[in-house]
Amino acid sequence: MKKVLVLGVGAQGSAAAKRLDLEPNVEEVICADYDMKAVENVVSSIKKGRGVQVDAHDKDSIVAAAQGVDLILNGLPLECTKNVLDAALEVKANYQDYASTINLYDVWRNSEEGKKDNDGLADNVTSEATKEWIDSLKAQYRIYGPKFKEIGKLAIVGTGSAPGLICCATRRAVRELDTCDTIYNIVWEGAIAKRFQPFWWSPITALTDMSEEALAFENGTFVNRPAFGVPEKRQYDYMDEEITFLEHSHDEPLHYGFNADTHFKGCKNAYFKYAGAGMDFAKPLYQAGLLSHEAENYKGNEIVPFDYVLTHIPPAPKYKEEIKEIIDEGLVKDSGCMVIEAYGKKDGADTLVETHVFAPGLVESFERAGITAEMYLTGQGGFFFSKMFVNDKFDQTGLISSDMLTEDQVDTYFDYAAELGITLETKIKENK
Structure with a gap:
């Protein structure tokens, strides 16, 4: 016990x-x-x-x-x-x-x-x-x-939803390739409330990430890319609109780069692309310099723009009554996606492995557990690692990141996930 x-x-x-x-x-x-x-x-x-x-x-x-x-x-x-x-x-x-x-x-x-x-x-x-x-x-x-x-x-x-669950899903996608060249992790936060609620997780964490240059692994080395830059459009078959995904500072390219040869079949490029209400809200703030952490003088008073902006952003809802109130007010949208695109070679041919993570949206997450979709995906995503600990599924010692599980451990992780309605769908396509 x-x-x-x-x-x-x-x-x-x-x-x-x-x-x-x-x-x-x-x-x-x-x-x-x-x-x-x-x-x-x-x-x-x-x-x-x-x-x-x-x-x-x-x-x-x-x-x-x-x-x-x-x-x-x-x-x-x-x-x-x-x-x-x-x-x-x-x-x-x-x-x-x-x-x-x-x-x-x-x-x-x-x-x-x-x-x-x-x-x-x-x-x-x-x-x-x-x-x-x-x-x-x-x-x-x-x-x-x-x-x-x-x-x-x-x-x-790195054991939440991203990083965490998405890293295990990336390992599952790369498994289908003989060698891997490029990985995209693509996330769209599509839950939009009628009230002003730009973030469903910690605003300080979200805005800190958004105030920095993006990180990518490119041509076998780490590089910075412009925050909110390099737009790429995607519309998967379950999405009713085309979404523009932007660069974002996130952990995944860092981990994949460190472990490219040992866990990602020689991957040379890794990117994290992001979209959603939080990005739409933060981009003009960033462009206006309002996510700066540097103190400046305003009418004789010293202020830090980032800190001042943060005081005007509501915290992520975490209590059941708060979440119910938001849902009862009505939602503009209750959607999203988490997709891994892994490009490489399979049987000598250029191949794209496209793995989609499906999970309960905001309304379903509340019905299942009285929590938001962000809480559900990250909380449960993290819980599956905890469940592996308490069920003695780890035999490693030392320190690893969530992308360094064994193949058997990745399979156990998604067995647990399926029990709570979090599933994967993988499509293997010729990459023309």
Whole structure:
């Protein structure tokens, strides 16, 4: 029987906690957050739950809550990641993170290995934020990985819907090729409320990603591409309109680039393309300079445009009554897509493997679980990794990202997903 600490019971963490509560191999789900209202809201709805207040900016607070747990599930902002990783090592627990942190670059740059680093992965990168991101992933793989291996535990990062579920779906698509040249991860957030609700997940995370240059893996190296740039149109057969997808700063090309030879059959190019109400809202803000993190003077007052804009954006709905109210008001659209396009060779021919992820929309997610489609896909997407932990489906130790599962583990992941209405459809086409 396993004990799991869920750190951060917002949109994703609360969904995972509720699912873990139903697992026969789980003895206790410890729900932890600084916001005790959020904690009590989750604990009151499950049977095996226990609530505790944790200040994740204090490692010792995490350690105190994590005593005796088998798994720490981190659903907190990136700024807390180092504390949670260090706490997991101290209590000798497995670790799972929905995100892939960008706050470990100093750990890498101050390490002996980091000081000697000349692998050239960032040579063609222009953004300092992207260089920090690359160095943070190196710190996870090359510094924290050996530490978790030493205590015989596993840490997995990037385990939500994207990254996470989409990475496993990408592995499934690439399986159909003999060699892979190019991967596209294509996401459309098509749930639009009548009220002003541009984001269904953390606005600060969304706008932070949107305020940065995009990251791609191109011709075997990491590069920056213009934020909101390089438009490409797609209309799949279940979509009633053509959608323009834009560049977006996201984890997937980074992971695929690091693991191109070991897990993606020599992939040379990887891109993340994004569309939806959040992108439509953020693009003009970005163009007007209102997503800048640099302080400026306005009528004698110093303001940071990004911070000021953020104060005017509603948080993602996470309570059942909030979500019901939005649905009852009416939706403009309840749609979307998550698609993997993998281009390469199969039996000597140029081939496109097109894998579509199908999942409940907003209304169906609420009917099934009282949550939004974003909470459902990310929460359940993360839960499937947690379920694999509590059912002892991992034999690896160290630190891996969600695109590094074995083929059998990928199959187990999607067996679990199908039970909750998340399925794949793959089409193999000649690439003319």
